Amino acid sequence: xxxxxxxxxxxxxxxxxxxxxxxxxxxxxxxxxxxxxxxxxxxxxxxxxxxxxxxxxxxxxxxxxxxxxxxxxxxxxxxxxxxxxxxxxxxxxxxxxxxxxxxxxxxxxxxxxxxxxxxxxxxxxxxxxxxxxxxxxxxxxxxxxx
Numbered sequence: 001x002x003x004x005x006x007x008x009x010x011x012x013x014x015x016x017x018x019x020x021x022x023x024x025x026x027x028x029x030x031x032x033x034x035x036x037x038x039x040x041x042x043x044x045x046x047x048x049x050x051x052x053x054x055x056x057x058x059x060x061x062x063x064x065x066x067x068x069x070x071x072x073x074x075x076x077x078x079x080x081x082x083x084x085x086x087x088x089x090x091x092x093x094x095x096x097x098x099x100x101x102x103x104x105x106x107x108x109x110x111x112x113x114x115x116x117x118x119x120x121x122x123x124x125x126x127x128x129x130x131x132x133x134x135x136x137x138x139x140x141x142x143x144x145x146x
Contacts, residue, residue, distance in 0.1 A: 006124035007116035012135045016142040018102035018109040019079045024138060025100055026050045026082070034141045036060040036067075037133035052076055056084065071098070086115070094119045111135075 014021050024030045028046035035043050035058060044066065045059040052073055059068040068089035074097075075083035082100045087093075096117040103110050113131060118124040 005116065006118040006121050007114065008118075008124055008128050008131070010113045010128075010131055010135060012111050012113075012139060013105060014109045014111060014139060014142050015107070016109055018104055020142070021102045021109045021111055021138075022079045022082075024141070031058070034137040035134055036062055036137075037130050038062045049073075050076055050082075075099075094123070096123075 024034065026048065028048050031048070032043040032046050035046070038061065042060045042062055043058070044061060045057060045068075047058075048054075048056045050056075050073060052075065054073045054076075055070065056073070057068065057070050059066060061067075070087055070089065070092075071085040073082065073084045075081060080102055082098075084098050085095050086098050087095045096115060096119075099112075099114040099116075101112045103112070113135070115124075115127055115131065118127065
C-alpha cells in the first residue's frame with residue numbers, strides 16, 4: 001500500500017463578501033497587497049490567466065531570496081472556487097494541488113484552503129507557515145478595507 005502524501009487544510013473567516021475574497025485571489029493588483037510571508041512590497045510579479053487551463057506566476061522576495069511559484073488553473077468557479085497546480089521554479093518536479101473555496105458565512109466569508117500532494121512533511125510544514133502568514137495578511141487587509 002502506498003502512503004498518502006501529506007496535505008494541509010486551513011480555514012479562515014474574513015470580514016468581506018465571498019466575491020471580494022475571491023477577487024483578492026484572482027486580481028494581480030489585489031493579490032500583491034497580501035501575498036507571501038513578508039511585506040506587500042515583496043511581490044515582484046503576479047501574472048494570472050484565471051481560466052481553466054490558464055497559468056499563473058507569482059514571484060516575491062523573502063528573507064533575501066527570490067521565490068517563484070507557478071501553476072495551472074484546473075477549476076474556476078467565479079466568486080467561489082479555484083483549483084490549481086502548484087510548483088516552485090526551484091523544484092518543478094514537485095507538483096502539488098491547491099483548492100480555495102469561498103463561502104458566505106454570516107456577514108462575511110469562510111475561506112477553506114486545501115493544499116495537497118506534498119512531497120514530504122517538511123514541505124507541508126513550510127507551506128503551512130507560508131499560507132498562515134499570507135492569510136494573516138489577507139485578514140488584516142480586509143480589516144483595514146472596512
